[in-house]
Amino acid sequence: MRRFRTDPIDPDKLKHLLELADLAPSVGNSQPWRIVTVQSAEKRASVVASFEAENAYAASAYEDEKAALYRQLKLAGLKEAPVHLAVFSEPNPGQGHGLGRATMPETLAYSTVSMIHTFWLAARTEGVGVGWVSILDPEKIGEILKVDPNWHFVAYLCVGYPEEEHIAPELERARWQSRSPLDERLFRR
Numbered sequence: 625m626r627r628f629r630t631d632p633i634d635p636d637k638l639k640h641l642l643e644l645a646d647l648a649p650s651v652g653n654s655q656p657w658r659i660v661t662v663q664s665a666e667k668r669a670s671v672v673a674s675f676e677a678e679n680a681y682a683a684s685a686y687e688d689e690k691a692a693l694y695r696q697l698k699l700a701g702l703k704e705a706p707v708h709l710a711v712f713s714e715p716n717p718g719q720g721h722g723l724g725r726a727t728m729p730e731t732l733a734y735s736t737v738s739m740i741h742t743f744w745l746a747a748r749t750e751g752v753g754v755g756w757v758s759i760l761d762p763e764k765i766g767e768i769l770k771v772d773p774n775w776h777f778v779a780y781l782c783v784g785y786p787e788e789e790h791i792a793p794e795l796e797r798a799r800w801q802s803r804s805p806l807d808e809r810l811f812r813r
Contacts, residue, residue, distance in 0.1 A: 625701065625753035625754055625755040625782070625786060625794075626698045626699065626700060626701045626755050626782075626794055627698065627701060627704070627786065627787040627788065627794075628701045628704040628705040628706070628753060628755075628782060628784035628785065628786065628787060629704070629784060629785045629786070629787055630704055630706060630784070631706065631784070631785050632706045633706055633707055633752060633783065633784065633785070637750060637752070638707060638783070641743060641746045641747050641750065641752065642659065642743065644742065644743070644746040645739050645740070645742045645743030645746060646739070647742065648735070648738045648739040648741070648742040648743075649735070649738055650720070650732075650735035650736075650738065650739070651720065651723070651724040651725050651728075651731040651732060651734070651735050652719075652720030652721065652722065652723030652724040652725060653719060653720055653723075654717045654719045654720030654723075654725070654732060654735065655717065655719050655720075655735075655739075656713045656714045656715075656717045656719075656720075656732040656733075656735055656736055657711060657712070657713060657714075657735070657736040657739045657740075657778075658711070658712040658713070658714055658771070658772075658775055659709055659710070659711055659712075660709070660710040660711075660712070660769050660771060661707070661708070661709060662708035662709070662710055662769065663708075667768055667769060668702070668708060670768045671702060671708070671760070671765065671768060671780065672702045672703060674760055674761055674764045674765065674768065675700055675702055675757060675759055675760055677761075678759045678760055678761055679699060679700075679759050682694075682759055683695060693798070693799070693800060694800075696798070697794075697795070697798055697800060698794070699757075699759060700755065700757045700759070700782065701755045701782040701784070702757065702782060704782075704784065705755065705782035705783055705784040706783070706784045707781075707782070707783035707784060708780070708781070708782060708783070709779075709780070709781040709783060710765060710769055710771075710777070710779075710780050710781075711736060711739075711740055711777075711778045711779040711780075711781065712736075712766075712771060712772075712775035712776060712777055712778060713732050713733045713735075713736040713775065713776045713778050714732070714772075714774075714775055714776075715729070715732060715774055715775070715776055716774070717732070732776075733776060733778055736778045736779075737778065737779075740756075740778070740779055740781070743781075747783065751785065751786075752783060752784065752785060753783070753784060753785065753786040754781055754782070754783050755781065755782040755783075756779050756780070756781055757779075757780040757781070757782060758779075758780075760777075760780055762776075762777035763777075765777050765780065
């Protein structure tokens with residue numbers, strides 16, 4: 625989701641969606657997610673500048689037709705989305721007492737992604753769209769938002785009402801790449 629209307633989201637609705645997301649499962653019931661609501665126009669502008677710099681760098685990796693197509697893609701809704709959420713994972717949360725992550729500490733980040741997915745599904749049931757901006761420098765985002773330097777940046781989410789509804793992903797509609805059949809990724813042993 626990259627095309628948002630600028631209509632505000634009712635604060636109570638956003639709070640409800642975040643409360644639903646907070647019910648997501650987490651390793652050892654650790655709830656490692658840390659959510660920063662980015663409201664400051666100055667901080668948002670800094671995030672947009674970071675995105676634009678990283679996007680220009682990413683574009684340089686492509687040549688010819690792919691480069692031209694890449695430059696036409698809308699890869700973020702940072703300027704239109706009324707809500708911005710930066711999501712981090714706490715690497716050593718007090719909750720959970722280390723349960724379930726001694727051999728796989730990455731399950732904290734996976735748990736944070738589970739919360740994001742729960743938020744995304746809850747938002748869609750309310751007609752709210754979510755876009756995950758991945759063309760950002762994690763260290764720069766942490767600096768802009770002045771978060772605990774130990775937190776691991778997981779996602780920057782644009783949240784708002786969609787301009788239009790589609791079943792096919794935007795990158796498929798833009799002919800960047802079609803979805804492939806599940807059988808190509810499903811293995812049996």
